[in-house]
Amino acid sequence: MPSVGAFLFGAASIALAVAFQGKPAATFEPPVRLKAGDAFIDTGADIAYSGPSVFDLDGDGKRDLLVGNFRGHVQVFRNVGDDAARRFEAKGFLEADGKVVEIPNW
Amino acid sequence: MLPGKKGGGFAAPQKLLDRAGRILRLGQFWNYETKKWDGVVDSKYAQELGIGVDAVDWDGDGDLDLVIGSSRGRLFLRTNEGTKEKAAFATDSVEILGGGAPLRIGGGECIPSVVDWDGDGRFDLVSGSGTGGVYWLRNVGRAGAPAFEEPRALVEPEPFERGTLRDPRWPGRGTQACVTDFDGDGDLDVLVGDINEEDSKSTAPRERHGWVWLFRHRGPDAKGTATGDPAGKK
Numbered sequence: 001m002p003s004v005g006a007f008l009f010g011a012a013s014i015a016l017a018v019a020f021q022g023k024p025a026a027t028f029e030p031p032v033r034l035k036a037g038d039a040f041i042d043t044g045a046d047i048a049y050s051g052p053s054v055f056d057l058d059g060d061g062k063r064d065l066l067v068g069n070f071r072g073h074v075q076v077f078r079n080v081g082d083d084a085a086r087r088f089e090a091k092g093f094l095e096a097d098g099k100v101v102e103i104p105n106w
Numbered sequence: 107m108l109p110g111k112k113g114g115g116f117a118a119p120q121k122l123l124d125r126a127g128r129i130l131r132l133g134q135f136w137n138y139e140t141k142k143w144d145g146v147v148d149s150k151y152a153q154e155l156g157i158g159v160d161a162v163d164w165d166g167d168g169d170l171d172l173v174i175g176s177s178r179g180r181l182f183l184r185t186n187e188g189t190k191e192k193a194a195f196a197t198d199s200v201e202i203l204g205g206g207a208p209l210r211i212g213g214g215e216c217i218p219s220v221v222d223w224d225g226d227g228r229f230d231l232v233s234g235s236g237t238g239g240v241y242w243l244r245n246v247g248r249a250g251a252p253a254f255e256e257p258r259a260l261v262e263p264e265p266f267e268r269g270t271l272r273d274p275r276w277p278g279r280g281t282q283a284c285v286t287d288f289d290g291d292g293d294l295d296v297l298v299g300d301i302n303e304e305d306s307k308s309t310a311p312r313e314r315h316g317w318v319w320l321f322r323h324r325g326p327d328a329k330g331t332a333t334g335d336p337a338g339k340k
Contacts, residue, residue, distance in 0.1 A: 026242075026260040028296070028321040031276060041318045043299075044310050048316025050299025051217070061284075067299060067318055084290040087338040096108055096116040103119060104138045105157075 034065070036077045036088040043069035057094075062086075066094060072103040107321075122172075125187060125194040132156030132174050132182055132199055150198055154178060157218030158282070162229055166250030174199060175216030175233060181209050181243075204254045206242070208243030211257055213237030221262075221285040228252065231325065232296075233258065239263030240298055240321075261321060271302055278302035279320050288320060295322040320327060 034041050043050045051068035057076060058064065064076040065088055074094035081087035093100045108116040122130040129135075134145040137332040138167060146152050155177040164171040172184040172195065181202040188194030201208055210216075215236030223230045228245040231254060235241060240261035247253030261277070265329035269275035290294040296320040304312040 001196065013163070026296075026321075027324045028261075029324050031261075031298070031319040031321050033317045034297075034320055038121070043316030044302075044314040046316075048301035048303075048314050049280050049282070050301070050316035050318050052284045052297040052299045052318045054284060054286050054288070065318070066188075067316075068282075069316060070301075081263075086288070094116075097118045099118065101108065101119060 007045050017041060036090040039090075041065075041075075041077065041088070042074065043067060043075065046071040046073060048092075065090075068103075070105060072101075074101055075101075109159065112332070113183070122193075122195065124184075124197045126197050128197070130172075130184065130195055131312060131329060132176055151176070151201075152184070154180060154182075156182070157215060158233070160218050160220045162220040169193065173218050173220060173231065175211070177214055177236075179211035179214040179216045180217060181211075181218060181231070192199075203253070204256060209243060209254060209257065210237050213239070213263065215280060218309045219285060220285060221294070223285065230254075232283050233257070234283045234287055234298065235265050236280060237325045238277055238279045238281050238300070240283045240296060260296060264333055271304060271313060271315070274315075274317065275303060277317070290324060293323045295323045 002057050003019050026041035047070035049070040053066045054063045055066055058078060062079040062083055064079045067075045076091040076094050079086050080089045095101060107120050107122055109120060111117055112324050116180045119168060127129045129200055131145055133149045135153040135155065137144040156174045156179050160174040161170040161171050162173060169188060169190040171186045174182040174184060175200050182199035183202055184195045186193050187196055203209065211233050213235035216233045218231050218233045220229050221232050222228060223232060223242050224244060230245045231243040233241050241257035242260045243254040243257050245254055247250045258261050265276040267275050277300040282299040284295050284297040284299065287293060288297065298318055298321060301306045306312050
């Protein structure tokens with residue numbers, strides 16, 4: 001299987017165990033930041049608060065990445081890999097009826 | 107809500123309304139149309155800002171109810187008293203309790219998502235936090251009458267090594283979680299969004315980033331399904 005590390009930054013093999021009352025609630029690989037192309041996905045220009053979600057937006061059978069931000073926009077990252085080894089391509093902001101979606105935050 | 111369109115894409119965002127025709131909100135909110143705070147006087151939870159929501163059939167009646175998280179870390183239920191085809195949301199929210207006491211996400215800023223993390227067939231809740239980390243609230247209730255344990259950390263807010271602003275090793279604060287089988291290996295991974303800012307007292311613009319982190323699941327402890335995932339049950 002293609003490695004997730006092929007398109008993610010700094011994948012390592014040490015597991016992290018999060019203990020709760022002596023029993024791990026979860027065991028994960030060390031975290032990595034997702035990229036689109038060569039650039040880290042970053043909502044900092046829109047006041048950050050990245051809110052990720054996955055959804056097959058373009059109906060090609062592969063789940064894409066949508067990331068909300070504080071300004072109320074949703075950045076779209078098309079999955080140009082596959083669901084086992086995702087690679088993302090930035091496609092701008094999500095639109096609805098031809099307009100950029102803006103969901104007020106409060 | 108962005109209604110999906112036949113053939114793909116979405117229609118323009120719509121405000122969800124309660125059965126009395128009012129904008130569905132938890133407490134006070136900034137009304138972008140009237141440009142003032144609404145709900146300060148007439149809301150039971152006026153001091154709460156509803157900042158996150160997910161949908162699930164909470165009571166087993168076949169329609170989708172709403173789980174709302176607040177800026178202070180509290181959790182609320184807005185019951186759908188209509189049908190699957192025609193929603194009619196209750197006119198007020200009910201706080202979600204655990205063992206008779208309000209459930210709270212430490213650090214505030216509860217943004218809940220619905221997921222069966224432990225694969226026991228009951229939907230659990232997962233939330234990020236204002237101070238970072240990701241928390242799991244295990245459902246130990248029964249179908250139609252969920253009951254949740256206290257939040258426990260899936261991702262610790264304070265790791266062994268956080269790194270620096272430009273070379274981070276761990277999510278920052280204001281975390282938002284998406285549980286999904288990201289790598290297609292059959293178990294649940296966690297995507298974590300965040301905010302990271304330069305620590306400065308200056309009024310000058312600060313360097314700011316909002317990353318998306320992948321916590322790829324390794325152990326045998328999460329075998330559930332992400333009901334918040336469109337490819338999942340919901």
